[in-house]
Amino acid sequence: MLSVFTAQHGAPRNGRCLRRGIIWGVLWGIVALVGGSTPTRADDDNNYRAQIFVGNADGSDLKRLVHLPEYQSQGSPCWSQDGRFIAFDATRSQLGQQFFDGHLIVVNADGTNPRDLGPGILPSLSPKGNRVAYCRHPNIGAPGVYITDLSDPDNAGLVDEKGWGAEWSPDGTRLAYTRDKNLQIFDLIEGTSTPVLDVDQSGISQIHWNFCWSSDSRRIAFKGTTTDEKEVLAIANVDGENQKVHIVFEGNLGPAVTWHPVQNEILIERYLETPSGFPSLFRVNLDRPGEAVRMPSRPVDRRLRNAAFSPDGKRLAVSVFRREQGDE
Template structure:
């Protein structure tokens, strides 16, 4: 149960509501929790042990209680948060944050991450951001937003086409394709500092880059030698190496979490299907065998599943499959659904869908449940990538 935040001084109802709603959303979406109503008879003088009564919560079969208190002094916000295990009447997590009022949502997401760590043993991904491609008139620009769709801010503004973003494991760096200097080339950019390096300068197109799990290498597709093949280079653009060599089109590489294998899309058998090869380009094997057209693979950080987009009855739906080709499960059914990517902890999937009209960014749990739109506005948003918190 998430209780209403208490003020240690002048009440700020907007702050209290925003923090309470945020924590409730995070924990409800997470899955292990079900929201519980606040028993009316509970009276609280504070959030520390002894300042509230556990008995009404025990009678209501509440397992966990989230309490919070806040103080606002000018633009400075101080927030204290507590997680209690009601059956044992024990304090599990206690945190104190001091920041600006504008950072309230980041504070809430950080505490949600801590709650998941305490309850499940694995930290949550809620304090990370989502990088995406958003249409601006005739241009496509990169933007960054909180995982729940709030605080959208631009990353590029060059009036060109900026596509295929991927985030390094640390969450502070992206690599992407841009047409801003002519043909499609790859750029590496610091998200928060804004510094940028151009990585390719070839006549052929360079698209769909993907950081290795350790951030030292980048796999991508390039047509520099004629048709689109998978290449590998160091993060600074040096050490170029070609991994595939055939007459087919090979695109969209994605890494296994141990960095030993790469999944990619190839039409070498006629229609696009997903294949897996070693990170050295050897031992290629076909992954998808059902459906006429399968693209956009993304390998779970846990290593146990690959999500992808497959054509079904003239549109695209999302599927999840084991890396050995077993247990192919359909996850979506409404609208056109594409570009799935995992959250850094492997619990959730972010993707774009047309189910409500124009493309928007959606979230779901790894099993396909709890699908919800998080991007707002009437524009077109696509190619989301969930980055870890820096």
């Protein structure tokens, strides 16, 4: 059962879920009596737009993380640094909801105990998984970057009303997010925010969300758009000693970037010339910048994006989309 926190007490609405289950049971029984058919678990498993799957780091042996048929679109997975939890955002796309209408879902890494924390998108878990940073869009309330405790998700604290796309540093001391075409570093101990780049000298005109930290919490990799309108995979130092942006790869890229915690490589989304225009996952070895190698394991019936490595680098959480005819 999916635990849902109420706006007043932060407790699971198990009674409400039970009443809702009874109502739906009666409705489906009526459908069956008049000649309809009752949807099965298999029907739900095959009726989705995007779901979170977990498998090996090369994309093989993918299995659905958790069964939440009410949320047919799921994305932006992230792990806690201890590997115990996975968070993602989810929408009821079958009801016309858009990405910005999403809810925050946190689940044990084995798929048990899913919890709906309420409205929010682009989650990033603290190292031990006790707190989560996330974003709100004006469609779902006061916008900005927030932090909340998983045990009391209704009492969220605002970090920056103009921030977007927060990512918790692996050492747990800082948040990174974008604001005004720059990366901001929020010091969780001092409560101060500092820009990373000299925007007049960096050559970057836009930084896209779903960037990532290096495992030593000293660098951030991101998809950027340059002042001459090129899309690049770039790396910026965040220790204050060298603000120069290093361009690693140039191409038609998707926004999601994930840094392997052990190997010296970054996983990117790259668009290919296909009828669907859907990106594929590629590995970029930082010892050989400028080269991108496509992920070896590619399911024939599904498409992968929004990937996140587990803290030990052995597992991959990824948003799996149903493949359409003409996809590569």
